[in-house]
Amino acid sequence: MAKSQFPLHLLIVEDDIRIAEINRRFVEKVSGFSVVAIATTREEAHEQITCLQPDLILLDNYFPDMTGIELLKWIREEVPESDVIMVTAAKEIHVLKQAMKRGIFDYIVKPVMFDRFKETLLKYKQYKETINKLTCTNEWVDQEGIDRLLGKEPKAKQECHLPKGIDQLTLKKVLLVIQQHKKGLTAEEVGKDIGASRTTARRYLEYLVSTFEIDADLAYGSVGRPERIYRYVNH
Structure with missing residues (x-):
């Protein structure tokens, strides 16, 4: 059974508390989300992700005791239901490729612009609404449902172009x-x-x-x- 969807529980994993606080304020400006915690170390991240099992994790890549990619690998193994958006200064292509291979929802480069941040949160919210509806009403999904989950425009909208x-x-x-x-x-x-x-x-x-x-x-x-x-x- 699909769990209650809203507000979506969001965890921020960021070692710079100032940036974490900025991200928290950004999240609070977008309806439908609730920041449940902020983790600044590997130990805090493991504990909070395991206990809270958030819908969405905002994840930096650079930490004194780990990389975000290392934590992302652990998340995929231990808490696969949690989705991840990388929010990082890392611009190296190999970091992006590793993140994409591990199924991130999006990749946002610092410094974060609010409009870009809001856009991806709204897309994620729409994704969760769609997948919850499909989960509650069907055991299988057709091409139109798949296209909606992947963020593709419905046929009716395409015809408007x-x-x-x-x-x-x-x-x-x-x-x-x-x-x-x-x-x-x-x-x-x-x-x-x-x-x-x-x-x-x-x-x-x-x-x-x-x-x-x-x-x-x-x-x-x-x-x-x-x-x-x-x-x-x-x-």
Whole structure:
């Protein structure tokens, strides 16, 4: 059974108490989170993570008695349900790669800007809301659910990004007509099929060419200018 989600319990692991306090104040500005503790050493971190099992850990990398990567490895072995966001001055690519391999939710480089910090906390909150809903209602997840968990835009939002003059319904009609005529069609023929002008049909056809959904070739007749013939691409 999924545990109660909000507020999300957050633990700060940072040896500089001044920076830890700044991070705490940042967290308090974002609704839905509660800072349950601050750990400044390996011993404190082990004890508090084990006892509190927080939803989310903000983790620095540089400590006098350990590295954040070492602690991250321990977290993955001992408290795998806790998620981690690295908040560190470490810019070395090997540190980033090790952190990513161990499944961090995000990686924020110091000095921390509040807008960037808030953005990732809100994304994490949305992730927890989504995964909790899926956990409560399903034993399995479809592609749409997976895409939401990975922060990808739903299809409806993606459709809003079509260029001006291209609407989704007409675009689907044009693509369907091309799919049904394997030998290809001209813009005029497509326009007649969907009840639109040649100019309108050509605008949609050229858009589909730009997205690699269809191909266009020139056909040379016995008289007049060559015409563009549009054919569906079998992906």
